[in-house]
Amino acid sequence: xxxxxxxxxxxxxxxxxxxxxxxxxxxxxxxxxxxxxxxxxxxxxxxxxxxxxxxxxxxxxxxxxxxxxxxxxxxxxxxxxxxxxxxxxxxxxxxxxxxxxxxxxxxxxxxxxxxxxxxxxxxxxxxxxxxxxxxxxxxxxxxxxxxxxxxxxxxxxxxxxxxxxxxxxxxxxxxxxxxxxxxxxxxxxxxxxxxxxxxxxxxxxxxxxxxxxxxxxxxxxxxxxxxxxxxxxxxxxxxxxxxxxxxxxxxxxxxxxxxxxxxxxxxxxxxxxxxxxxxxxxxxxxxxxxxxxxxxxxxxxxxxxxxxxx
Amino acid sequence: xxxxxxxxxxxxxxxxxxxxxxxxxxxxxxxxxxxxxxxxxxxxxxxxxxxx
Numbered sequence: 001x002x003x004x005x006x007x008x009x010x011x012x013x014x015x016x017x018x019x020x021x022x023x024x025x026x027x028x029x030x031x032x033x034x035x036x037x038x039x040x041x042x043x044x045x046x047x048x049x050x051x052x053x054x055x056x057x058x059x060x061x062x063x064x065x066x067x068x069x070x071x072x073x074x075x076x077x078x079x080x081x082x083x084x085x086x087x088x089x090x091x092x093x094x095x096x097x098x099x100x101x102x103x104x105x106x107x108x109x110x111x112x113x114x115x116x117x118x119x120x121x122x123x124x125x126x127x128x129x130x131x132x133x134x135x136x137x138x139x140x141x142x143x144x145x146x147x148x149x150x151x152x153x154x155x156x157x158x159x160x161x162x163x164x165x166x167x168x169x170x171x172x173x174x175x176x177x178x179x180x181x182x183x184x185x186x187x188x189x190x191x192x193x194x195x196x197x198x199x200x201x202x203x204x205x206x207x208x209x210x211x212x213x214x215x216x217x218x219x220x221x222x223x224x225x226x227x228x229x230x231x232x233x234x235x236x237x238x239x240x241x242x243x244x245x246x247x248x249x250x251x252x253x254x255x256x257x258x259x260x261x262x263x264x265x266x267x268x269x270x271x272x273x274x275x276x277x278x279x280x281x282x283x284x285x286x287x288x289x290x291x292x293x294x295x296x297x298x299x300x301x302x303x304x305x306x307x308x309x310x
Numbered sequence: 311x312x313x314x315x316x317x318x319x320x321x322x323x324x325x326x327x328x329x330x331x332x333x334x335x336x337x338x339x340x341x342x343x344x345x346x347x348x349x350x351x352x353x354x355x356x357x358x359x360x361x362x
Binding site for chain 1: 322323325326328329330340343344346347351
């Protein structure tokens with residue numbers, strides 16, 4: 001490299017360490033880490049603390065790697081959307097090639113290390129999750145079908161299943177139910193976001209339900225999925241990972257969640273615009289709390305030895 | 311041979327290089343910890359088993 005090229009580089013925005021951390025989507029990682037910890041903790045087999053720490057770390061790293069690959073592929077969309085326009089690639093601080101290499105490298109490291117630290121069933125599930133999020137959701141479904149959120153939501157639902165597999169070496173009914181809980185939660189969560197971030201998805205041409213089927217249909221879909229989610233999450237209370245703490249949390253949270261979904265369903269666009277989507281934003285915030293508290297309740301029942309009492 | 315004066319590029323990238331260094335050090339510590347756990351958890355074969 002000559003001095004001339006160094007000087008040219010100096011004029012481009014310089015990537016800092018934080019930009020590479022941002023490629024890993026740390027906010028999404030919080031959900032991945034938390035649900036993976038609960039999956040691992042609720043499993044009937046316990047791991048040595050160092051192994052458990054390594055398992056969670058590499059599951060998080062795998063999730064982060066798929067986030068980096070998602071940002072590499074979606075850089076054109078991110079540049080258009082206000083919410084994502086300051087991400088490292090659209091802002092020019094990280095080149096797409098760097099993000100691709102970073103994502104692929106971390107994917108390989110996270111899968112191999114999870115396999116070595118725990119078992120290859122968990123590593124296989126992590127590899128499949130990365131593949132599903134990057135290839136099935138990001139490259140294929142996201143720009144093609146308004147059901148992108150429904151099917152793509154599976155990628156975010158895998159972490160508790162991987163955590164469970166890291167401890168037990170297998171997949172079981174309980175881990176599938178934890179997967180199903182996040183899978184059913186994802187569509188109403190994102191459709192509420194799409195209702196009040198309307199111009200972003202419209203501008204980017206992403207076929208969100210709000211764009212392809214209209215906002216009325218989206219409100220109906222939110223209600224239907226919320227009712228299905230409520231039935232599923234209440235049913236989970238009767239399994240071996242559900243207990244009294246979970247049942248109490250599920251009753252309260254589902255009552256609130258269904259109430260807000262009905263409010264969204266009953267409102268029209270004029271009412272929403274009049275109060276700047278207050279109900280939709282409240283539903284979105286509640287959805288985050290909903291998932292954290294329900295998984296927290298599974299953890300609480302396990303810690304108190306109350307799981308599977310009925 | 312004398313030390314060269316630090317290039318401006320190195321100062322600019324100090325934070326990034328320090329971060330990477332710390333991540334690598336933590337990774338080595340984790341591998342070491344995992345190795346110790348795996349080795350101590352694996353039961354040692356008895357002398358009879360080894361001689362068979």
